[in-house]
Amino acid sequence: MAIAKMNLVNITSDQTRLNEVLLRFVELDCFHPEPAAKIAESVHGVTTLQEEDPYAELLTQLKDLEVNLGLSLTSEFVKDQTCDLGEIKAYMNELQSKWEQILSVKSELDGVIQANQDALTQVENIEGIDISLDDIFSCRYVNVRFGRLPLNSVDKLQYYSDRPFVYHSLKEDSSYSWCMVLSTPKYEREVDNILSSLYFERIRIPDFVHDTPEKAKENLKAEIENDYRQLAEVEAEKEAFITGCTERLQQIKGKLLFLENTFEARKFVVGLGERFTITGFAASEDITKIQAVFADLSDVEIAARPAHSDNRFNPPTKLKNNWFARPFSMFVEMYGLPNYEDIDPTPFVAFTYTLLFGIMFGDVGQGLVLILVGYLAAKLKGMKLGEIGVRIGISSTLFGFVYGSVFGDEHMLDPLYQSLFHLEEKPIEVMGSNFIMPLLICAIAIGAVLILCSMSINMYIQIKHKNWGELLLSQNGVAGIVFYTAFLGGAAAQFGFGAAVFSKLYVLALIVLPLLLIFLKEPIEHKLKGKAMFPDGFGGFFTQSFFELFEVCLSFITNTISYLRVGGFVLSHAGMMLVVTLLMEMVSGAGSIAVAIFGNLFVMCLEGMIVGIQVLRLEFYEMFSRYFTGDGIAFQSLKNME
Numbered sequence: 001m002a003i004a005k006m007n008l009v010n011i012t013s014d015q016t017r018l019n020e021v022l023l024r025f026v027e028l029d030c031f032h033p034e035p036a037a038k039i040a041e042s043v044h045g046v047t048t049l050q051e052e053d054p055y056a057e058l059l060t061q062l063k064d065l066e067v068n069l070g071l072s073l074t075s076e077f078v079k080d081q082t083c084d085l086g087e088i089k090a091y092m093n094e095l096q097s098k099w100e101q102i103l104s105v106k107s108e109l110d111g112v113i114q115a116n117q118d119a120l121t122q123v124e125n126i127e128g129i130d131i132s133l134d135d136i137f138s139c140r141y142v143n144v145r146f147g148r149l150p151l152n153s154v155d156k157l158q159y160y161s162d163r164p165f166v167y168h169s170l171k172e173d174s175s176y177s178w179c180m181v182l183s184t185p186k187y188e189r190e191v192d193n194i195l196s197s198l199y200f201e202r203i204r205i206p207d208f209v210h211d212t213p214e215k216a217k218e219n220l221k222a223e224i225e226n227d228y229r230q231l232a233e234v235e236a237e238k239e240a241f242i243t244g245c246t247e248r249l250q251q252i253k254g255k256l257l258f259l260e261n262t263f264e265a266r267k268f269v270v271g272l273g274e275r276f277t278i279t280g281f282a283a284s285e286d287i288t289k290i291q292a293v294f295a296d297l298s299d300v301e302i303a304a305r306p307a308h309s310d311n312r313f314n315p316p317t318k319l320k321n322n323w324f325a326r327p328f329s330m331f332v333e334m335y336g337l338p339n340y341e342d343i344d345p346t347p348f349v350a351f352t353y354t355l356l357f358g359i360m361f362g363d364v365g366q367g368l369v370l371i372l373v374g375y376l377a378a379k380l381k382g383m384k385l386g387e388i389g390v391r392i393g394i395s396s397t398l399f400g401f402v403y404g405s406v407f408g409d410e411h412m413l414d415p416l417y418q419s420l421f422h423l424e425e426k427p428i429e430v431m432g433s434n435f436i437m438p439l440l441i442c443a444i445a446i447g448a449v450l451i452l453c454s455m456s457i458n459m460y461i462q463i464k465h466k467n468w469g470e471l472l473l474s475q476n477g478v479a480g481i482v483f484y485t486a487f488l489g490g491a492a493a494q495f496g497f498g499a500a501v502f503s504k505l506y507v508l509a510l511i512v513l514p515l516l517l518i519f520l521k522e523p524i525e526h527k528l529k530g531k532a533m534f535p536d537g538f539g540g541f542f543t544q545s546f547f548e549l550f551e552v553c554l555s556f557i558t559n560t561i562s563y564l565r566v567g568g569f570v571l572s573h574a575g576m577m578l579v580v581t582l583l584m585e586m587v588s589g590a591g592s593i594a595v596a597i598f599g600n601l602f603v604m605c606l607e608g609m610i611v612g613i614q615v616l617r618l619e620f621y622e623m624f625s626r627y628f629t630g631d632g633i634a635f636q637s638l639k640n641m642e
Helices: 015-025 036-040 056-069 085-125 133-137 151-160 185-197 213-268 284-293 326-335 346-360 364-381 384-403 414-421 433-465 468-473 478-496 504-519 521-528 538-562 564-586 590-627
Strands: 006-014 143-150 165-172 176-183 269-272 275-283 301-306
Touching: 006 015, 006 284, 015 213, 015 269, 015 275, 036 213, 036 269, 056 085, 056 213, 085 165, 085 176, 085 213, 143 151, 143 185, 151 165, 151 176, 165 185, 176 185, 213 269, 213 275, 275 284, 284 301, 326 346, 326 384, 326 590, 346 384, 346 433, 346 564, 346 590, 364 384, 364 590, 433 468, 433 478, 433 538, 433 564, 433 590, 468 478, 468 504, 468 521, 478 504, 478 538, 504 521, 504 538, 521 538, 538 564, 538 590, 564 590
Parallel strands: none
Antiparallel strands: 006 275, 006 301, 143 176, 165 176, 269 275
């Protein structure tokens, strides 16, 4: 339950071994590499291997081709360096060209089919005319237009009644009037202009359509059937084309991704003339694993040194926790990772979060449901939140036994208390008037203990950093803990037990003096470092420090009172379940069961989410703010950067 101990590791070899080393280096999941630029900036003569990525353009082209073909290629690496980029580019260009040809033919066929369908519709509209279409279109003094006119444009034809054309509607549907328009060659363009203004859509009868409309209809149907056969052939060709190139494209993508990943790793390589080195961090227990990866390469040197042996690099943080605390690292990472020199707060978060959630959401039945849901979410979906759900569900179940609540039933466990503890009823009645004040006092006491624990953790961290000023004089150090303990303990003794604690000596020594030290923390630190105590003048210091001290005192009060929500949610949960119970009593039979199920689900979802958020708020604002900065660097291997 700590931060993994790191070593600074150098992987060094001859330039001739670079590709072999990189192939193995990209697979390491226990090595945190440092960019070569950090070294190149400070050492004259060393080089970096940053070059333009030769695979980016091909991968972009492949992605476009993948989208066009409707493929879903995986991103799995194919570990093969035998790759001719020119051949791959030519192959993909050829595929793109063939695909565009297929789409062009398909588009042309779709257009022909649509045109023939429209022509068929028009021919069907004039089917009753026993005149050859050849005769109609061969007229010398009459021009014929077949098409369709929107219904809302038909009434507007009256505005052109004086113009030289004849409109005849053949058939109407819900949107259009399928019609024929007659005019003379002299006025052909004028009439076309009028029709265009009315959104007339001309339908051309194909040249191969001859004879009477009835015969033309048969010809069109035969032509459309032939078009659909050709379209089916094109679709089959399209599917065969996609099937034929999918496997090779998948192989190409795997190779290119692998080669690009290997190429990206070159930014961590520092050129040392004929040799090169890769610098990074690894946990102490993983050094042997790294050495084993390169064991068969005799001229590859693996050197491990203490984490702080090179001041240019800050060691990353890798959290190590037991099975219980491990899922709660998610909450810690939401706030920020601890510095390598600090401590891992995850175990403390795991304990306090589980404890507070159980107190605020204590119910045996709902706790068991939470365990089940959390287990399924963790098992089936791999969710860390599911693993947390199992742990807080256990806490809810245990506190449910304390409160005697099972799905809101406050008396189901009475026989258990009677048989095991020989009690007439459960020991705690949450909704009892005698319990409310002790509950709120206990909530304040829990908050005070957790605040003191947070301050103690901060003191331990300051001792590790040898930051004596922060340890002794800050509001989260010795001065703060003396003031808070004396004030809170004195208040508890004075008002709880009637003991006269606040004597002049007590107040001066344990309350006023610590506050004065907090107030003078900055000038005292300056004095110890041999600097001027008030570099910007006493007036400016006094004004700023006075309000900061006021904020410190206010934060102690608000942080402590904030824990009243722990008791508040105990009462809130019991109250909501009481409402569900009353609703169950108002109905009977299946209705009562339905109210019980949906009422419990509603309370679990709504209050469970709110309690979870509120406990997280207590962790972040009331505890983390006193000891945790979250400025650590996350341990990240090249494999995890993908």
